[in-house]
């Protein structure tokens with residue numbers, strides 16, 4: 245299956261994507277994780293992205309689309325993928341459509357995670373992220389690691405993302421409403437959108453998503 249996951253920052257996209265990718269045997273592709281890996285490795289791409297991410301703004305489309313297409317070109321993405329955090333605006337959505345159309349394939353679904361802003365704020369405020377692999381995330385209250393400050397999955401150090409500060413989260417939510425939400429209508433017009441509530445236990449949301457995608 246070829247799936248796009250959308251929802252505000254902190255909705256639980258990364259958390260759900262990890263479970264769904266496993267259940268559906270498709271790779272989880274997160275542009276946020278790809279950027280953070282590039283930043284920690286000090287690559288030129290990381291250097292280009294860093295300032296935008298720190299400010300809660302979108303990284304320029306040219307850079308982002310090239311990185312996403314590079315990842316989609318990999319062998320493991322040929323029979324399906326779960327895209328998390330891409331596309332994030334109209335230009336990126338159209339670029340993805342064109343990329344897929346050139347290869348004679350198309351999206352199967354756009355899974356829209358709905359969650360009230362008050363919950364998003366709580367989720368982001370308590371989020372802790374692994375320095376070694378930013379797809380490993382925890383929550384101080386909802387999903388505490390077994391040992392404080394240490395990633396259960398890989399032993400990496402947990403930290404609070406700089407862009408998870410209250411001020412930058414507000415900026416990211418504003419960018420989400422302005423730039424990203426409109427692509428839900430774009431995909432609705434194509435009949436691709438399934439909306440589910442992202443409230444409740446992680447496992448309940450995963451089940452809801454599996455039912456919606458079936």
Ligand code: ADP
Nearest residue numbers: 253254275276296297301302303308329330332
């Ligand atoms: P969250 O999961 O909290 O929504 P992400 O990890 O997806 O956050 O994104 C973090 C930051 O990375 C964004 O605020 C943005 O600066 C950058 N980024 C990630 N994906 C994209 C994208 N598709 N287009 C532009 N910038 C992106």
Ligand code: ADP
Nearest residue numbers: 254255256257258259367371382383386445446
């Ligand atoms: P996104 O990728 O959409 O930004 P994450 O998956 O990183 O969101 O989740 C944000 C925070 O909320 C993380 O700390 C995560 O552990 C927590 N979280 C995710 N899903 C749930 C849930 N169903 N209930 C409570 N907390 C959750």
Ligand code: ADP
Nearest residue numbers: 363385386387388442443444445446447448449
């Ligand atoms: P599971 O691993 O069974 O899916 P979760 O990781 O979703 O469970 O939840 C772990 C704990 O976090 C639960 O005991 C629950 O009390 C708490 N929790 C999960 N989601 C929320 C939420 N949205 N609001 C408040 N507490 C939550």
